[in-house]
Amino acid sequence: MIRPRLPTPQHTTGPFFPAEFLESWESDLTAEPGGCGGGSDSDAGRAPRGELMVLAGRVVDGVGEPAVNLILELWQADSSGIFNHPGDPRYQERDPRFRGWGRAATESQGRYRFVTVKPGPAPSGVDPGWVRPPHLAVMLLGSGLMRPLITQLFFPGEPLNVTDRQLQEIVRPERRARLVLRRAGTDAQTGAQIYEMDFVLQGKAETPFLAG
Amino acid sequence: MKRSRQTAARRPTPAGEAGQPARAIPGYLRSLRRTPRNEFVRRLWTAADLLGPARVVDPAPPRACDLSRLRPAAPRAMGQLIRVTGRVLDQAGRPLRGVLLELWQANAAGKYLHPNDPSPVPTDPHFAGRGRMLTGADGGFELLTIKPGGYAVPYEGEHSASDWWRPPHIHFSLFGPAFASRLVTQMYFPGEPLNRYDLLLNSILDHAARRRLIARFARTASTPDGVLGFRHDFVLGGPSQTPWEERP
Numbered sequence: 001m002i003r004p005r006l007p008t009p010q011h012t013t014g015p016f017f018p019a020e021f022l023e024s025w026e027s028d029l030t031a032e033p034g035g036c037g038g039g040s041d042s043d044a045g046r047a048p049r050g051e052l053m054v055l056a057g058r059v060v061d062g063v064g065e066p067a068v069n070l071i072l073e074l075w076q077a078d079s080s081g082i083f084n085h086p087g088d089p090r091y092q093e094r095d096p097r098f099r100g101w102g103r104a105a106t107e108s109q110g111r112y113r114f115v116t117v118k119p120g121p122a123p124s125g126v127d128p129g130w131v132r133p134p135h136l137a138v139m140l141l142g143s144g145l146m147r148p149l150i151t152q153l154f155f156p157g158e159p160l161n162v163t164d165r166q167l168q169e170i171v172r173p174e175r176r177a178r179l180v181l182r183r184a185g186t187d188a189q190t191g192a193q194i195y196e197m198d199f200v201l202q203g204k205a206e207t208p209f210l211a212g
Numbered sequence: 213m214k215r216s217r218q219t220a221a222r223r224p225t226p227a228g229e230a231g232q233p234a235r236a237i238p239g240y241l242r243s244l245r246r247t248p249r250n251e252f253v254r255r256l257w258t259a260a261d262l263l264g265p266a267r268v269v270d271p272a273p274p275r276a277c278d279l280s281r282l283r284p285a286a287p288r289a290m291g292q293l294i295r296v297t298g299r300v301l302d303q304a305g306r307p308l309r310g311v312l313l314e315l316w317q318a319n320a321a322g323k324y325l326h327p328n329d330p331s332p333v334p335t336d337p338h339f340a341g342r343g344r345m346l347t348g349a350d351g352g353f354e355l356l357t358i359k360p361g362g363y364a365v366p367y368e369g370e371h372s373a374s375d376w377w378r379p380p381h382i383h384f385s386l387f388g389p390a391f392a393s394r395l396v397t398q399m400y401f402p403g404e405p406l407n408r409y410d411l412l413l414n415s416i417l418d419h420a421a422r423r424r425l426i427a428r429f430a431r432t433a434s435t436p437d438g439v440l441g442f443r444h445d446f447v448l449g450g451p452s453q454t455p456w457e458e459r460p
Contacts, residue, residue, distance in 0.1 A: 004303040006231045007449030008424055009416050011398040012243070014383060016326040018316045018342040021385075061245040069328065075265060075391050085263040089456055101265030125259035125455025137260040141385075141396055144242025146233045146415065148394060152260065166256045175250075201246045211252035212229070212392070 015143040017071055017105075027104035029074065029116040030097065048097040050079020050117040052192040055136065055153075055181070058110040061144075062202030066110025070142035074102045074114050076135070081122035088125075115192070121160055133160030133167075140199065150210045153197055154180050170208050178207055231421030233412065239373030240411050257392065262455040264391040268312050273344040279317070279357035282340055289339035291320025291358030295435070296399070296427060298444040299351040300386065307351025308448060314385040315355065316342035322361030322380075331363055356439070357382070362406050379406030379413070386446060393450035400426045401442070 025031040030048045055074065059067040077083050077100070082090045084100035095117075104112045116136075124130040133154060140149040154161050161167055161180070170176040181195035199207045236247040255261065281288050300311045318324050318341075321333040325341035345353050365376040379400055386395040400407055407413060407426070416422045424447075433441025 004452075005301070005305060005447045006421065006424070007303060008395060008397050008446045009232050009421055010396055011233060011383075011412055011425070013385070013396055014398075015328050016316065016318075016324040016383075018314075018326070020342060021314055021316075021344075061242075062247075062249075063245055065245075067246060073394075075260065077260070083259060083263045085266045087263045087454060087456070088259065099265075101268060122259055123456075125262060126257065126453075130258075132258060132260070135260065137391055139391070139394060142246070144240065144244075144246035146235050146237065146243060146247075146412070148396060149248065150255070166258065169254050169256065202248055206248055206250050208250065208253050209248050210255040212255050 010147040012143060012146050013071065013141050015069060017069070017142070022071070022103060022105050026102055027112075027114050029076075029099050029102040029114065031099075031115075046097055048079070048117050049095045050098075050120070052190060053116055053118050054187050054192050054194040055114040055116060055197065056184075056194060057112065057197040057199065059106050059112065059140070059199040059201065060110055064203070066106065066108070067142070067199075067201060068106055068108055068110060070106045070110070070112075070140060070145075072104050072106070072112050072114075073139040073141065074104075074116065075137045075139070076100060076116065077119040077122040079117050079120050081120035081134075083122070115190075118155065118193075130165065131160060133158040133164050135164075135166075140201075149201070150212075151179060151199075151207060152210070155195070156180050156183060166210075175208050178205065231416065231418050231424070234415040237411050237415045239371070239376065241368050241372040244371055257451045257453060259455045261392040262390050262451060262453060264389060264393065265387060268387055269344060272310075273312070273346050275345060275348040275352065276354040277315070277343040277345040277356070279315075279340040279343050279355070281338055287338045289319060289336045289358050291336075291361075293437075293439045294357060294359050294442055295433065295439045296355040296357070296382070296442045296444055297430075297433060298353060298446065300347050300353070300388075300446045300448065301351060302388075302393075302448055303452065307347075307349075308388060309347055309349050309351060311347040311351070311389075311448070312387040313345050313347070313353055314342075315344075315382055317357065317382040318360040318363060318380075320358050320361050322363035330366055333361070333363070355382075359401065359440075362404070373411060376411055377406050377409065379404045379410050384446070386448065388448040388450065390450045393448040395446060395448055397446070398425065399444050402426050402429050 078095040082094040136153040184196040319336040427442040427444040430441040
């Protein structure tokens with residue numbers, strides 16, 4: 001039997017994560033320059049399927065100060081609940097105009113902003129009886145974070161939230177509510193629905209984060 | 213407030229994460245203020261964790277990366293030229309192909325190409341400082357660069373160490389096959405006196421685990437054109453399970 005190796009230890013990104021790795025298209029999961037890996041020329045200029053949305057908010061630390069220069073990585077299914085990965089059985093039917101992954105950094109007030117589409121409900125992939133509600137997987141990296149902080153965000157009023165085992169793993173309803181996005185009007189330019197999420201790294205209103 | 217911050221510093225690393233660093237490190241102010249205090253929520257592995265972004269950048273970067281100059285024929289940066297070769301493996305030791313590595317580091321004097329770096333030491337106009345590469349079919353990569361310098365970490369007041377120097381290190385960010393296998397880490401150099409005192413490296417209590425962050429000097433990989441060789445492998449974690457497979 002092969003003894004499994006331990007993974008390489010994680011470390012912080014430190015404060016000097018290169019700006020070149022935060023190109024402007026990265027925070028827009030519907031933008032072209034990143035390449036979708038599957039789109040053909042005939043797809044060029046077409047809007048992605050589904051409901052365009054903005055994910056925005058702030059990150060604050062344990063003393064209530066904005067967490068500046070923090071990196072957020074967003075990973076999610078498309079509007080049909082398909083992940084942009086060959087391991088998804090419906091990969092061939094995915095939206096070629098949607099990258100499914102993006103990255104943004106917080107500015108001097110701790111604010112961040114993504115443009116994306118609202119994901120559809122997606123099979124859990126581990127239990128045919130478990131369909132996950134629309135959700136966004138988010139990873140926070142940055143100075144002071146020795147390990148990535150991982151969590152999942154949910155949409156208000158989704159019936160599948162009530163039976164989602166991952167969300168319900170959080171026992172106290174007021175803690176669970178901290179992972180549910182807030183509707184906050186529409187974007188003046190695009191008309192996209194804005195969903196807000198403030199991440200509190202530490203303290204009374206601390207955001208629930210997932211282990212491992 | 214002061215008392216609770218100290219509590220955070222004593223908080224143990226969650227169990228089941230052998231060989232990982234502490235999250236809250238005394239003397240590292242930002243880790244004390246940014247580390248959550250509540251219990252982490254049990255993670256139920258589903259498609260979002262078990263799959264990951266297949267392509268982060270386009271076009272795909274090459275297997276080899278040269279940070280020691282801005283363009284192929286351009287003048288070299290100052291400092292000791294080094295070549296770091298290695299492989300990215302899964303926990304069973306299988307090579308992982310197509311893993312994106314992002315890397316960045318200080319120049320030979322210990323200064324980053326970053327507006328936030330307050331260090332008074334010189335910049336180097338010939339040094340690229342950051343780059344991307346993609347592992348080949350053998351899981352391998354090859355990095356040509358200069359050895360980074362150490363630097364003093366600025367003192368930030370109470371709860372901040374006043375005599376902290378970072379040893380020479382290179383930052384790596386790796387995108388594995390799953391969202392759950394994402395790795396952000398740093399590579400250190402063998403025999404550096406500062407390694408003994410570094411708050412980050414030594415927050416890993418296990419000696420063998422610390423050693424996994426230190427590259428090996430490879431005399432046989434050092435070449436007469438003035439390049440010192442180092443070897444360094446990465447092991448990506450995450451669940452061994454893949455979604456949609458039949459489970460026993």
